[in-house]
Amino acid sequence: MDKNTLESRQSVLYFAAMALAWLAAQVFSETGSWVRFINPALAIMLFVTFMQVPLVTLLEGLRNVRFISALLAANFIGVPLLLLLIRPLLPELPLVQFGILLVLLAPCIDYVVTFCHLGRGDAARLLACTPLLLAMQLLLLPLYLALFLDDAAAALISPTPFAHAFTWLILMPLIGAGLLQKIQPRFFIAQRIVNAASWLPVPATALVIFLVIASVVPQLELALDSVRQALPFYLLFAVAAPCIGALTARLFGLNTTSSRAVAFSCATRNSLVILPLALSIPGAMPVLPAILVAQTVIEMIAESCYVRVIPRLVRNTGRNRPSV
Numbered sequence: 001m002d003k004n005t006l007e008s009r010q011s012v013l014y015f016a017a018m019a020l021a022w023l024a025a026q027v028f029s030e031t032g033s034w035v036r037f038i039n040p041a042l043a044i045m046l047f048v049t050f051m052q053v054p055l056v057t058l059l060e061g062l063r064n065v066r067f068i069s070a071l072l073a074a075n076f077i078g079v080p081l082l083l084l085l086i087r088p089l090l091p092e093l094p095l096v097q098f099g100i101l102l103v104l105l106a107p108c109i110d111y112v113v114t115f116c117h118l119g120r121g122d123a124a125r126l127l128a129c130t131p132l133l134l135a136m137q138l139l140l141l142p143l144y145l146a147l148f149l150d151d152a153a154a155a156l157i158s159p160t161p162f163a164h165a166f167t168w169l170i171l172m173p174l175i176g177a178g179l180l181q182k183i184q185p186r187f188f189i190a191q192r193i194v195n196a197a198s199w200l201p202v203p204a205t206a207l208v209i210f211l212v213i214a215s216v217v218p219q220l221e222l223a224l225d226s227v228r229q230a231l232p233f234y235l236l237f238a239v240a241a242p243c244i245g246a247l248t249a250r251l252f253g254l255n256t257t258s259s260r261a262v263a264f265s266c267a268t269r270n271s272l273v274i275l276p277l278a279l280s281i282p283g284a285m286p287v288l289p290a291i292l293v294a295q296t297v298i299e300m301i302a303e304s305c306y307v308r309v310i311p312r313l314v315r316n317t318g319r320n321r322p323s324v
Contacts, residue, residue: 161280162280
């Protein structure tokens with residue numbers, strides 16, 4: 001199976017990982033203890049994911065002023081405004097409230113590019129801008145969470161474990177990937193690592209999903225009610241977010257393929273990349289991982305619809321001038 005096949009069939013592979021995790025939890029009684037493997041698997045997943053993000057071309061991506069402006073406006077103004085509107089309806093349970101806001105405030109930086117390509121959007125331009133999306137969400141997440149969470153939910157965020165998770169599970173893999181990309185042209189071994197890493201994002205993501213599901217299933221009864229409370233908000237977001245992206249792109253006068261890219265970005269969230277931050281919250285298991293993975297499940301189903309719906313939502317208007 002080549003890389004393109006892996007990427008085009010990643011939804012199927014992720015659902016297969018979920019099914020295998022459920023089966024493993026029924027067969028092996030100790031899968032709850034597998035939670036200790038989640039962080040190492042996350043570090044690997046994030047490293048190989050960041051390896052696919054063109055970190056060294058960040059400045060080049062910033063030259064697409066109109067596209068970048070629309071992308072940032074949709075993700076960091078449009079989406080927060082949507083969440084502000086539904087904020088009074090969020091469940092009162094602090095963990096559930098925190099999990100919903102954490103995942104919906106973070107735009108995706110990895111598999112959104114594949115689905116954007118399948119949906120006839122400008123995947124190359126979106127890929128070039130993913131480093132900026134990552135930097136902006138890590139910068140703005142604490143601000144938005146402080147603004148949106150009530151006092152009980154905000155009290156869950158303990159700075160030390162949150163900072164530890166960010167440093168070792170996000171920042172260090174990000175720096176490592178950036179350095180490796182930088183030295184790749186000069187060192188053969190770096191080229192070999194980069195080539196090997198290009199095969200791994202989908203299998204590494206499937207492994208994380210497997211471990212999270214297998215760890216949560218033994219305690220699932222404790223999380224089911226929380227997941228049920230989160231699902232309506234995920235469904236609402238899945239319908240509203242691509243419309244916000246398409247409308248924002250129209251306001252900025254983007255061409256058809258760029259508009260589709262903004263719609264895909266606005267609709268796709270970063271659930272697994274921000275999972276380390278969720279796991280740093282005291283008492284996170286099993287509620288927070290279950291809430292984040294539930295969003296991933298809804299999103300994988302939605303993405304299979306988006307690749308057909310978004311090209312119809314954003315039709316070719318004849319405005320195919322470059323979005324600069």
